[in-house]
Amino acid sequence: MALNAESIAALVFLILYVIIFVILVLGYATGRLRLRSRYTIITFHVAFRLASQATGLAFGIIGYSNVGLLVAYFVLGAEGYFTLVLCAYRFLIDWHYHNFESHDSWLEPRLPPNTPLRERLRDSFAIFGPKRRPMATMHYFLIVANAIIISGGSQLAGSVTNVEEYFQKDVNAPKVLRTTGQAIFLTINALFLFCILHAMRQYRREHPGGKMHPTLYILLAAWPLLFVRGLYGILSGLYPPFNYFYFGNYTSHGLSDSFVISEYILSTTMEWTSCSLLMFTYVTSRNDPPKLPPKSWGVEEQELTTVTH
Numbered sequence: 001m002a003l004n005a006e007s008i009a010a011l012v013f014l015i016l017y018v019i020i021f022v023i024l025v026l027g028y029a030t031g032r033l034r035l036r037s038r039y040t041i042i043t044f045h046v047a048f049r050l051a052s053q054a055t056g057l058a059f060g061i062i063g064y065s066n067v068g069l070l071v072a073y074f075v076l077g078a079e080g081y082f083t084l085v086l087c088a089y090r091f092l093i094d095w096h097y098h099n100f101e102s103h104d105s106w107l108e109p110r111l112p113p114n115t116p117l118r119e120r121l122r123d124s125f126a127i128f129g130p131k132r133r134p135m136a137t138m139h140y141f142l143i144v145a146n147a148i149i150i151s152g153g154s155q156l157a158g159s160v161t162n163v164e165e166y167f168q169k170d171v172n173a174p175k176v177l178r179t180t181g182q183a184i185f186l187t188i189n190a191l192f193l194f195c196i197l198h199a200m201r202q203y204r205r206e207h208p209g210g211k212m213h214p215t216l217y218i219l220l221a222a223w224p225l226l227f228v229r230g231l232y233g234i235l236s237g238l239y240p241p242f243n244y245f246y247f248g249n250y251t252s253h254g255l256s257d258s259f260v261i262s263e264y265i266l267s268t269t270m271e272w273t274s275c276s277l278l279m280f281t282y283v284t285s286r287n288d289p290p291k292l293p294p295k296s297w298g299v300e301e302q303e304l305t306t307v308t309h
Helices: 005-029 038-062 067-099 117-123 134-159 172-206 214-238 257-284 299-304
Strands: none
Touching (some): 038 257, 067 134
16 A cells, blocks of 8 residues: 555654654663653653654554544644653753753752652742742643643544544634644743743853853754744644645545645654754753752752762
8 A cells, every 4th residue: 555645754754753762762771861861851752752653654544534543643743742842941941950150040940859759849830939930830831731732632533533524513612722722832932932042141141251052052943943833733723724624635645745745844844853953952961060059058958969960
């Protein structure tokens, strides 16, 4: 059976994500990467993208008679974008810990090493009081957006049994939910640009006359890719030529080539390239200072800290 454009594109990116996954596994196996590091979050992202590409490949082979595969592709893709945006913030925060003179982050101040796990989890969502954290607000919005998109996908799955039925049914509510969730993701992604620029200004103040840290340039390069991906997520629910459930995007052999090209260039390529850029920060951060105890900690807390690189 010959593969159509959708199947070929899904297979290509499935292979590309397998390559990243293998690199991560080798990093853990050789001890170059630690489980308690920012790379574990990106591993979750890659796992979601592998599942998403697998369902995309299955949908391309089986065709639009199985709407369940298409909805699964939507939901897994949204989870992939959710984890990728979270990855970008975690990479920036980790950079703060290593490179700012305070060895701390204004996005998520560090907790003393003897803080119980339960308290760590609670404080990571604190938005009021002395322990409030800007990143906690991001967590709440990301969770809300994620829940909205999953809810929309669930309603969509319950509304139709195949894509053809979608053309005759009113499923505006699921579309609104999906678009709203994507809009929240896009807003959080837009704020990421402010966070990068603010970090660059602070680094410049702390290192007058010195060169800008290359990791910040990489994060800055990843931002427009993430933004385009988020913008496409909104347009895919509003603009028919970008919508999987628009009849005009189908031919007798499945999805039209023009639709597949726009989908994989504006969505999947943006995510894969952003993920690759985040992975490349391993190279630009190899000579970063160790994550020393913040100056705001007491002597006892500083002594409990294990200095790692």
